[in-house]
Amino acid sequence: MPALAAAFTAVVLHFAALLAYARNTGALPLSGMAPALSSLGFLVGLLAFLVLWLTRERAIALVAAPLVVLLLVAALSTGFGSTPSQAPTRGAWFVLHVGASLLGLALIAVAFAASALYLLQHRELKARRFGAIFQVFPPLEQLDRINHIALVLGFPTLTLGVVLGAGYVGLEVGMERIGPAHLGVGLGAWAVLGAMAGLRLTGLLRGRRAAMGSIAGFALIAASYTMLVLLQHGFRRFL
Amino acid sequence: MGLTLVGLNHRTAPVEIRERLYWPVAEVPGVLQKLAGASGARAVLLSTCNRTEFYLSESPAQALEVISRQASARLGQPLDPYSYVLQERQVAEHLFRVAAGMDSLVLGESQVQGQVREAWEAAQSSADPVLHRLFQSALRAGGRVRAETALGAGAASVPSASVELAHKIFGDLSGRKALVLGSGEMAELAMGLLVSEGVRTVMVAHRHLEHAAQIAEKLGGRAVEYDEAWPMFGEVDVVVTSTAAPHAIVTMPHVGEVVARRGGRPLCILDIAVPRDVDPVVGRLDNVFLYDIDDLQGVVAATIGIRRREMPAAERIVQQELRHFWDWYGGRGAVDAIRQLRDHAEGLRAAELERALRRLAHLGPADRERVEYLTRALMNKFLHGPTRALRTAAGNGDDRELAEAVRRLFDLGEAPTHPEAGPHQQ
Numbered sequence: 001m002p003a004l005a006a007a008f009t010a011v012v013l014h015f016a017a018l019l020a021y022a023r024n025t026g027a028l029p030l031s032g033m034a035p036a037l038s039s040l041g042f043l044v045g046l047l048a049f050l051v052l053w054l055t056r057e058r059a060i061a062l063v064a065a066p067l068v069v070l071l072l073v074a075a076l077s078t079g080f081g082s083t084p085s086q087a088p089t090r091g092a093w094f095v096l097h098v099g100a101s102l103l104g105l106a107l108i109a110v111a112f113a114a115s116a117l118y119l120l121q122h123r124e125l126k127a128r129r130f131g132a133i134f135q136v137f138p139p140l141e142q143l144d145r146i147n148h149i150a151l152v153l154g155f156p157t158l159t160l161g162v163v164l165g166a167g168y169v170g171l172e173v174g175m176e177r178i179g180p181a182h183l184g185v186g187l188g189a190w191a192v193l194g195a196m197a198g199l200r201l202t203g204l205l206r207g208r209r210a211a212m213g214s215i216a217g218f219a220l221i222a223a224s225y226t227m228l229v230l231l232q233h234g235f236r237r238f239l
Numbered sequence: 240m241g242l243t244l245v246g247l248n249h250r251t252a253p254v255e256i257r258e259r260l261y262w263p264v265a266e267v268p269g270v271l272q273k274l275a276g277a278s279g280a281r282a283v284l285l286s287t288c289n290r291t292e293f294y295l296s297e298s299p300a301q302a303l304e305v306i307s308r309q310a311s312a313r314l315g316q317p318l319d320p321y322s323y324v325l326q327e328r329q330v331a332e333h334l335f336r337v338a339a340g341m342d343s344l345v346l347g348e349s350q351v352q353g354q355v356r357e358a359w360e361a362a363q364s365s366a367d368p369v370l371h372r373l374f375q376s377a378l379r380a381g382g383r384v385r386a387e388t389a390l391g392a393g394a395a396s397v398p399s400a401s402v403e404l405a406h407k408i409f410g411d412l413s414g415r416k417a418l419v420l421g422s423g424e425m426a427e428l429a430m431g432l433l434v435s436e437g438v439r440t441v442m443v444a445h446r447h448l449e450h451a452a453q454i455a456e457k458l459g460g461r462a463v464e465y466d467e468a469w470p471m472f473g474e475v476d477v478v479v480t481s482t483a484a485p486h487a488i489v490t491m492p493h494v495g496e497v498v499a500r501r502g503g504r505p506l507c508i509l510d511i512a513v514p515r516d517v518d519p520v521v522g523r524l525d526n527v528f529l530y531d532i533d534d535l536q537g538v539v540a541a542t543i544g545i546r547r548r549e550m551p552a553a554e555r556i557v558q559q560e561l562r563h564f565w566d567w568y569g570g571r572g573a574v575d576a577i578r579q580l581r582d583h584a585e586g587l588r589a590a591e592l593e594r595a596l597r598r599l600a601h602l603g604p605a606d607r608e609r610v611e612y613l614t615r616a617l618m619n620k621f622l623h624g625p626t627r628a629l630r631t632a633a634g635n636g637d638d639r640e641l642a643e644a645v646r647r648l649f650d651l652g653e654a655p656t657h658p659e660a661g662p663h664q665q
Contacts, residue, residue, distance in 0.1 A: 125407060126522075128534045130541040135393065139410035140505060207503040207526055 003058040007049045014042045021080070030098040033229065034075040041071035043106035051110065051146060057138035060146075063113035093168035097161055101186075104158030105221070108193060111150035112218035115211035118143040122208055144207055147214055148200050155197035162190045185224045192217045241639055242369065242568075244325040244333060245306055246285075246292030249344045252321035259314050262286040264357050271365035274309070278302040283362040283370050287354045289344050290337070294330065296369040331373055331564055335557045338381030340390060347390040347546040352381045372567065380560035387556060390549040393542030400538035401429035401509045401530075402436055405477050408507050408528055413437030416475040420444050420468055420489070421482030422454055425511045430458055430479050438477065444468035446482075473497040478508045480516035489517040498524050509535070572654065573633035576642035577626050579651040588618045 018029045018039060029035035048064030051057070121137040124130075137143075165186060196217050199205035205213060247260065262270055267284045274280050274293075280302035283294040293306050303324070310318040325333055333342070338355045340347045359366070359374035366374070385391045394403035405412060417438045419430050422445060434441060441460030444467065445451035451462035463471070472478065472494040482488060489508070498506060503526055510517040510531045522529030592614050596607060625645055632638035646652065 121407070125404075125528050128530065128537065130534075130538045134407060135541070135545065139406060140408050142410040145410075203502065205503075207505065209503060 001056065003061065004049075004052055004056075007045070007052050007061065011042070011045050011049050014038075014045055018042055028095055028099075030095055030102070032080075034078040034080045036098060036102065037071050037075035037078065038080075040102045040105055040109075041068045041075065043103055044068050044071065044109045047106055047110045047150075048113065051114075055138065055142060055146070057142065059117055059137045060110075060113055063116045064110070067109055067113065091172065093164060093172055097164035097168045099161075100157055100164055101161030104154050104161050104193070105189075107150045107154030107157060108189075108214075108218055108221060111147045111154065111214045114143045114146035114150065115214040115218075118147065118211040119208065119215070122211070140207070144210065147210055148206075151193065151197045151200050151214065155193050158190050158193050162186060181228055185221075185228050188224060189221045192220060241297065242327050242330040242373070243295040243298065243303070244292055244330040245295070245303055245322060246290060247318070247321040247323070248290035248292070248342070251323060256314065256321050257288065257291065260286075260291045260310055260318075261288060262291065264361050267358065267361040268365070270309075271362055274302065274305055275365055278305040280305070281365060281367040281370060283358055283366050283374060285337070285355060285358040287351065292337075294334065294370060294373065296367050296373070328561070328565060331376070331568070332557065332561055334373060334377045335380040335561055335564075338377040339384035339553055339557060340381070341384070341550065341553055341557070345395045346543060347392075347549070348395060349385060349391050352378065352385070355381065369568065373564065376560055376564040380557050383556045383560065384553045388549040388552045390546050390553045392549075393545055394538055395542050395546070396539060397425055397511070397532070397535045398428040398432050400535040400542075401479065401511075402432045403538060403542075404509065404528070404530055404535070405433060405438075405507050406436075408505050409476060411437065414439050415477060416440040416442075417460075417477040417479065418442045418444065418468060418471050418475045419454065419458070419460070420478065420480040420516065421484075421512065422450060423481030423511060426479045426481030427454060427457065429509060429511065433477060433479075434458055440475075442468070442471055442475070444471075469493045470497055472506065473500055476505070476507065478506070479511060480508070481511045482516050484512070484516060485514060487515060487518040489521060491518065491520055494521060495524065498527055501526065511535070569638050570633045572642040573629040573638040575654050576638075576645050576651070577629050579654075580625060580645060580649055581622060583649055583651055584618050584622055588614050 018035075021029045021035060021038075029039050044064060045068045048060050048068075051060045051064075117137050118140060120133055121140055121143065124133045124137075125140065196205070196210075196213055199213070200210060247257065249257065252260075262284060264286070267286065270284055271282055274282055278299055278301050280295050280298035282296075282298065282302070285292045285294065291310075295302055307318050307322075310322075334355070336342045338352055340349060340351055343351055355374065356378060359371075359378070362370070394400040402412075405415075409415060412433060413436075415433075415438045417430065417433055417440070419426060419441065430438075430441065441455065441458045442463050443451045443455040443458065443460050444463050444465050445454065446465055448462055448464060454460075455462040472489075478489075480489060489510075498521075505526045505528060508517055508521070508527065508529045510529065513532055515531050517529055517531070519529070521527060592611060596602070596610065599607075599610070602610070629638055629641060629645065632641045642654070646654065
């Protein structure tokens with residue numbers, strides 16, 4: 001399957017680039033805006049590849065690939081130069097906090113990708129149009145299942161990220177060094193995802209509403225992080 | 240006579256002619272035996288609802304007359320107005336396209352591949368090596384077209400479009416529940432396909448319970464009273480309606496409340512009836528996907544459009560496989576003729592050399608060797624022209640007549656026969 005091979009190659013190359021970065025700088029690509037965005041892009045790509053591999057549905061790439069490209073463009077425009085860090089340490093707490101948070105965000109991105117495809121396919125099926133989208137996009141229930149799994153896995157992952165973040169702040173940084181916006185966005189993202197995952201688990205949210213909710217949640221989180229990046233400075237600047 | 244095809248198909252003959260000339264596969268060996276007895280022909284008979292075709296190889300000319308006579312007798316009228324005859328390369332090209340579904344009434348349908356295989360297997364004892372090779376190659380071409388193109392993708396009939404729509408909503412249909420309202424051949428076919436895809440619980444509702452029971456038995460389902468059907472709209476995943484009602488029977492008052500309680504679970508309603516059974520307003524309910532017969536035909540049309548776009552890719556595969564077959568088929572005659580020609584010349588050379596050397600007994604071993612070399616060189620020079628001409632003709636696919644001419648000119652006798660694997664000996 002050429003799509004699977006292409007996705008695998010892209011993920012492997014991206015991983016190799018992140019390894020090369022880690023070797024050159026002596027640090028994991030988690031600290032600093034550009035490395036973190038690149039790592040997030042890698043995780044989104046990896047998860048999309050897993051979905052592609054497990055379901056053989058190529059359409060997921062239609063949303064995931066532009067998302068990864070967007071993250072990489074953002075990373076490249078930010079620049080991979082050394083980021084002066086004012087944090088006292090960037091040890092295991094930090095690495096695990098950022099790693100788990102990025103994985104949680106990547107899972108939300110996958111839920112977003114599945115939701116976007118869901119809404120498009122739903123619209124085509126309701127409108128009785130049997131063109132390219134109908135032919136190429138996966139079945140609705142499969143997209144809903146991907147959304148469900150991504151949200152339900154994403155929430156505990158992001159929860160872990162938040163807990164580790166709290167540990168990092170409490171033990172290594174100190175509460176006074178963390179801006180309220182940073183805390184607000186982190187906890188806000190966690191709360192949005194928690195609500196979504198809870199509603200999905202209880203069966204109160206599914207299908208089109210779940211898709212719309214996932215897209216709204218993803219947009220809210222993405223907008224909040226962007227604002228945080230643009231408005232905060234110094235160590236309080238996110239990442 | 241080389242490869243020859245005589246037959247009729249859905250383009251040349253109406254269904255009332257085709258159905259009379261249809262031979263069930265069990266009768267095919269008998270038909271071929273009779274043909275062989277009457278004319279000595281080696282043949283394969285491909286008989287389906289859309290075509291009846293005799294494929295002949297190296298058969299005497301009267302074989303066509305025998306086939307025409309037999310078929311006309313079966314038809315009760317002359318075969319000629321409906322039939323076509325193809326020769327040599329056209330025969331192979333036609334069969335490859337047939338096996339690939341490119342010549343089918345429904346473009347890209349896959350059933351014909353199995354029918355070609357059955358025809359070949361039924362002719363195991365009547366086909367000669369050329370026909371075995373021809374059918375093997377055709378099946379390979381068909382297999383490649385299906386594997387490497389989307390010519391067979393999607394739904395190309397109303398029942399299969401029903402299944403495709405259900406697939407696009409639910410993905411895997413295993414364990415899904417379905418309800419059939421009314422009866423009708425199309426609805427039964429659609430539901431039969433859904434059951435074969437894994438739909439488990441089938442309820443059948445009909446104004447007459449005994450009629451519902453008959454349909455339910457066929458589908459392995461359960462008959463229910465007509466009025467019991469409405470609450471089921473809250474449970475089932477797929478509803479197929481096909482009643483003879485003159486107006487919509489599935490309306491908002493019947494199912495609106497029940498469907499609203501589904502909690503966002505999708506419901507696929509396939510309304511195959513004309514006039515329609517389902518009020519279009521029902522289709523506006525959230526997560527209800529309502530399709531009528533026009534929509535199903537729209538799916539079919541979209542599929543056919545996609546399949547048509549795959550034709551150039553399929554054609555390329557057919558031409559590749561045709562080239563392989565024709566290289567073998569064409570080269571086969573040339574190789575045999577060249578071998579016969581060389582054997583013949585070598586025999587003459589050896590005999591003449593022996594006679595000459597008996598008269599030249601005074602020659603020493605070195606001179607004898609020189610004489611032998613001379614005869615061999617002369618022979619090779621003489622044979623170079625005919626050999627090259629045969630090879631060139633084989634490359635162009637028109638070596639058969641030249642090979643025959645060489646055999647007659649040099650008195651080489653008949654072309655040898657080649658044993659080759661039949662369908663059960665691979």
